[in-house]
Amino acid sequence: GEDVEQSLFLSVREGDSSVINCTYTDSSSTYLYWYKQEPGAGLQLLTYIFSNMDMKQDQRLTVLLNKKDKHLSLRIADTQTGDSAIYFCAEKGTNAGKSTFGDGTTLTVKP
Amino acid sequence: DVKVTQSSRYLVKRTGEKVFLECVQDMDHENMFWYRQDPGLGLRLIYFSYDVKMKEKGDIPEGYSVSREKKERFSLILESASTNQTSMYLCASSRDTANYGYTFGSGTRLTVV
Numbered sequence: 001g002e003d004v005e006q007s008l009f010l011s012v013r014e015g016d017s018s019v020i021n022c023t024y025t026d027s028s029s030t031y032l033y034w035y036k037q038e039p040g041a042g043l044q045l046l047t048y049i050f051s052n053m054d055m056k057q058d059q060r061l062t063v064l065l066n067k068k069d070k071h072l073s074l075r076i077a078d079t080q081t082g083d084s085a086i087y088f089c090a091e092k093g094t095n096a097g098k099s100t101f102g103d104g105t106t107l108t109v110k111p
Numbered sequence: 112d113v114k115v116t117q118s119s120r121y122l123v124k125r126t127g128e129k130v131f132l133e134c135v136q137d138m139d140h141e142n143m144f145w146y147r148q149d150p151g152l153g154l155r156l157i158y159f160s161y162d163v164k165m166k167e168k169g170d171i172p173e174g175y176s177v178s179r180e181k182k183e184r185f186s187l188i189l190e191s192a193s194t195n196q197t198s199m200y201l202c203a204s205s206r207d208t209a210n211y212g213y214t215f216g217s218g219t220r221l222t223v224v
Contacts, residue, residue, distance in 0.1 A: 031212075035212070041217055041218065042201055042203075043215040044215070045213065048211065098156075098209070099209065099212075099213065101153060102153065103151075
């Protein structure tokens with residue numbers, strides 16, 4: 001079945017870049033997503049990338065997709081304390097409308 | 112501002128009670144989903160619905176049921192609450208193709224005592 005894997009924790013210093021990685025198994029995934037969850041809140045869609053793209057940039061966020069290796073990454077430039085949150089990778093697989101989520105990476109930003 | 116609204120932020124219920132968690136979206140979305148989130152277990156899909164009066168089981172449907180009588184409302188029902196159903200419950204909705212991802216509610220933290 002479909003599976004999405006992420007490392008569980010990442011710690012960076014304020015002002016540094018953060019890179020959160022994700023691997024997925026479903027080669028037919030058409031869309032891949034990054035969501036952010038702040039403490040005690042629901043998930044918020046940050047960005048998404050279509051599978052025919054290699055890269056997408058949106059202000060401080062850069063998404064890289066390596067379709068051959070089924071690897072997705074999210075780079076946050078100039079990381080701030082307000083970026084501390086859990087980041088979820090997700091894919092839209094073959095079951096239309098139903099996404100598979102990773103377990104989330106907890107990003108801690110130290111001043 | 113488009114929204115998914117979950118009726119309660121925090122709930123405390125007793126073991127054996129019937130519990131209703133309500134979710135309403137104002138985006139005319141076709142799909143609606145219920146997840147539970149537990150530390151170390153990520154998001155687990157309980158049930159989802161592609162249309163009114165339609166439901167499909169997710170990965171962990173045991174002990175739960177759902178109702179979708181209107182397009183905008185998707186209810187999760189715990190028939191007889193148990194302590195192992197203490198969790199954060201998240202509702203989400205999306206367009207039918209879900210190409211542009213899900214919109215999530217703020218979550219309901221349910222404690223069963």
